[in-house]
Amino acid sequence: MKRNLILGFLVLLIAIASCSFTNKSFENDDKDKLLLDLITYILERGHYEPKEIDDDFSVSVFEDFIDVIDPTKRYFLEEDILEFEKYKFQIDDQIRNTDISFFNIVYARFMKRMENAKSLYAEVLSDPFDYSIEESINIDYKDQSFAASRNELKERWRKQLKYATIGTFDSKFKVQEQKKKDDPNTESMSLEQMESEARESTKKTLDEYFDFVDDLKREDWFVYYINTIVDEFDPHTYYFAPEDKDKFDISMSGKFEGIGARLQKKPEGAKIVEIISGGPVWRNQQLEVGDEILKVGQDGELPVNIVGMRLDDAIKLIKGPKGTVVDLTVRKVDGSIEEISIIRDVVELEESYAKSATVIKENEKYGIINLPKFYVDFNDYAERNAATDVAKEVERLKKEGAEGLVIDLRDNGGGSLKTVVEMAGLFIKDGPVVQVRSSGKEKDVYEDKDERIQWDGPLVILVNELSASASEILAAAMQDYKRAVVIGSKQTFGKGTVQNVIPLENIVRSNEHGDLGAIKLTTQKFYRINGGSTQLEGVKSDVVVPDRYSYIDLGERDQRNPLTWDKISPADYEPWEGYIDYEATIENSAKRMAQNPQIALIEENAKWLKEQQDENIVSLNYDIYKSEEKKDKEKSTYFKTISDYDSHLTFESLKYEEELFTKDPVLREKRDRWHNNLAKDVYVEEAINVLQDLKLNNIKNGKLASVKG
Template sequence: MKLSQVLSTSLIALALAAPLGLMARAAGDSNNAIGEAARVDHATTSKLVYGLLSDSRYAYRPRALDAAMSAEIFKRYLESLDGAKLFLTAPDVAKFAPYRARMGEALKQGDTGPAFAMFALYQQRVNQRVEHARGLLKQDIFDFSGNDRWHYDREDAAWAKDQAELDHLWKQSVRNDWLRLKLAGKKPDEIRKTLDKRYANISKNVAQLNREDAFQSFLNAYTGAIDPHTDYFNPRSAALFNQSMSLSLEGIGAQLQKQDDVVVIREIIAGGPAAMSEKFTPGDRIVGVGQGRSGPMEDVVGWRIDDVVEKIKGKAGTQVRLDVVPAEAVLDSTPVRITLTRAKIRLEEQAAKAKVLTIPTGEGQPGKRIGVIELPAFYQDFEGRRTRNGDYASATRDVARLLQRFRTDKVDGVVMDLRNNGGGSLTEAVELTGLFIDKGPVVQVRESGGRVSVESDRSEGVAWDGPLAVLINRSSASASEIFAGAIQDYGRGLVIGETTFGKGTVQNLVDLDRWPANEGTQYGQVKLTIAQFFLPGGSSTQNKGVVPDIRFPVTVDASEYGESTYDNALPWTRIAAVPHVQYGNFATLLPKLDALHDARVAKDREFQWWSQDVAEFRAEQEKKYVSLNEAERRAERDRQAAKRKQRQEERKRLGLALDPLAEESIDDGLQSSERNVAQDAAREKAAEKRPDPLLRESAAILADAVRLLDGNRQLAAAVLPESTAPGRWAR
């Protein structure tokens, strides 16, 4: 396991941000001093957030900012700084003890002093730990013949009692990093160079974290204490969140990544200015940015990625000049200057996509053609819809177009693939459900005062009235659960997969600038829990999630991931049902489908391999450590390589689709920022083409249902009464 994986819960992870960045930093801000204007902004913002979350008119479950809450804010802020407990010691935490009782009052009064004091010591300790780690690389500690282990799961561990205990933890972590690279074939000098740079970059990245970052983490320690899904976004983070929901941005159309001190082009978005210019390739490095045709060029080497992105993005129609060092050139080569006109970019990769699978019937009949729609999020361009921009992004509109294509192609059924769909717009969940039902309630919403309102599909007619299945997993959440749960309550389609996440609450974005009547974007936004939702049948998805009709093996246990793992999550409950049509009842059909499913997957090599891999993964995760014995690790690595090779040979023999990543090393020991950017992006694209036995099996289950209902009028009448309009599966 990589050090960055261990640190994923700490503030360091913010500095190791993904492409396009996540955190804000004001240009010229210093970690040692902050201007009076910024200090006043923080104080005002803190008071606004407190006022919002302590008021039952806004918050679904307001909590008093008492001593217990203060202690919880303190604990959560500590976790945001050093969640893996690898930098601070028990004596360090003891120094902070006076803040435990003060955190609540400090937040209420807009006093950021305690948070910044803790942040300053954290930065100091990171530098000390990094220097220690770099020093270890020069020592003779890399013998891997013993029985040592690296216990990487530190979430429930106690704080190290002293520096000596931290030294031991870091020694084991560094040894694990070294062993991974050694097993990947790297020589000692190369390993030492790679790790020294990696650890030095941790210091650089944490040094770039500033008070704005610490302030956002401080406020989120409070919002997270209210409930798991309430968040504070500073102005830049708010803009990025809205961008992700609208599936659009204004810029050059390139996905960027930080690599050492330079921002690199990872992917070029089709149809954007960068692609249209034909002057860029993945791996090109941006070293300078200038505004317009004559604005001064700014050297951006060493900048945070979000600061570079902020310079490159801009209003559509404006120009930006970039100094670019080509991927194949050394970094100190003379850069090429390229002028681009910014445009509005649609992020098509994150939009709904469709394909058709042909499922053999095994009866000498033509196979069933099942249309699949992959929906990664319930996205909506809120601003575009508000201003009645006819071209605004909408998950429902995109899915409706794909269903029209399926009707034209006369597919036999449709699978909505909502795996890993974390939700999005409630409006989109309601309207998307309306594509499959002919008017009626979709979700009940209970506000803090107890008032229940019903969100309904009011549009007559459907976009698809034929056979339907919904594929879900543990990462299907919120709006995905509304859609899947409503389809299940209506008996409109089969729900297949794993029990969902269990997020049954509704959030709304509140702009903090509205109260001081501020015309700018000064104070940020709060994503605030305002209500709890219930399905038409009255059940909440909160904590329990949506339970599928046909179940696949569980990839992750409810005790490890999902709403049930949050200590302050709302409990499951139910309210009265609202009248809604029952299009079908699959109870009599499910045993037959289960039997066919079990018989098929027993012979499906891809499905069996997937099941084996899930079982191995879960067993490995249960250990919460990795061995530091080279022979043991090498034997496991060889076993995995042999397994991949054997499976690929069997795919060839059976005529199955080949795995494009079968020849890839299972672990190269590198972090994303250390790999060749173009090759890494290509590997990511190839992963999308890997065999997907779960999707194919879901389509096969739906094909089974169609075949059974087509061939048995009595069964069809019991499952799907002919009086219903949508949902006429038997043709």
């Protein structure tokens, strides 16, 4: 199967390379034009679902590029946008003619407005802020218009800088209060002094930010323009400049230093969309998906405000050598602002591997396997991969007497397709697992052809909104076969596409420009064996239970320009016949969840978090600011009781692992932490309840229950 995927990729590459480019396509050797021509050529001929580059496409590129470089609308004026408007319906023609006039005029004007902004913020910060005035700021910049004049723009900067400074002012106020508690004789700083220092702190941050931006080259901004065009095709197709391509290769190998989180650009900062198992953020336990990073500081130094900063530039500030400290000012999912210090480190690959534990309930033993991702060593598949490791854990759990099995795919962002097919084969006799279709071609059906079943007992799969790609394939297959009960969010992430990376140097003959980077291109789409795509809709759980992300926009549907959901013909498969009253088991679980007070509390929290995220009006009056902060803190403290839950289940490491603890106390600490978290997990508790029901309804077929080695 892997060979077929590689062959398909090579055919695509050869087809594109057969019409390879030379620099003589242009009157002059303009690298920007060459890149534009190359990338659009590949997109139109290689993308799974190429878009028409027409007037509608032109309008989207126009609006999105302006939004990318000025998301908070504090640089361009209304007159600039009106001047750019003449290009609104011409960008498609410019792309076809390798004309970059639109980029050139926007870039030149942006550089000018950036210079203007330096004098603007200096003017604003030279005057004190009056925090007694009742005024507010709307931090939802999307629907705001551009400023009509310099005075209007200055007023916009004033509110934004007052908003940026009020938090610093508050921090200084809190520090002084604490000092007074510790020592009543401490000399007090006046409110005027604190306000002045807060403004100076904000000015220093902006000075550093603009110094940082000044170091960027024109080609850095052009890459943003290229990726605005690329992003119109789908959110997973992306152009890597040479330096970015090197970073991508490093990150794919898992050998990189940083904080271990994937970020998404937002107008108010960088949103955490994935936490990498084993990374510093994962170990720190203070950050979570949905938090937004607002400022970045280096080990106690003055933090840099990253609001409005390009994501790549923000990431450069966040990343750094192992052992160094980065201070992140974060707006938590619940709306509170916190400063969290993270020690940068290399991501521990060991924590991204499968691990298991036994679960004891009422003298009955079950097993749980946590799989953070579908990993594989592409250089040596036999060396280590997720399917082989899960098979080992299943065998160990069987030997310890487990009577039911939970596969935990929550937060699993996917990985190797080959491992999914093999893993599914551990739980079914044989048959199709997933269907894959390339653009304009017949579908390919990937099957488990091994008739042996390693685990024929009760099976539950746990998912959430962050279970994506390969996780969705396994959950969908087990659901379609009625082999497992899927418990979790209303739907999974919804990423049902496949990407390949094409180095551009493989396509250009006589290249005098050096490394041109690469393009990650969507070339295929996944389909369930029932014919439905996992794209956009993901997998809908059999038993839907709320979690704190239930009402927050996450997943493929929250991305820009996702591919649509569609359906193809189903594969030929027979549902599992190992359960009696499979539907009744699901119905009973749903009833239990509906009556569970812990679930009710979690849903209440989820609705409150949604309200917090939708609240875009922030008061710039200090008393109101403090009052709202106090209310939010009280509510946040109230919801912290969720973590006090006790399922009264007992979790234990397997015997082979307990033997390792004497030599590796760190491993013991990691497993103890995992077990403690599992014991507070109402979803795991319900998974065990379902296993109990399935156990009563399970038909053991001796002919099928053979060990798959």
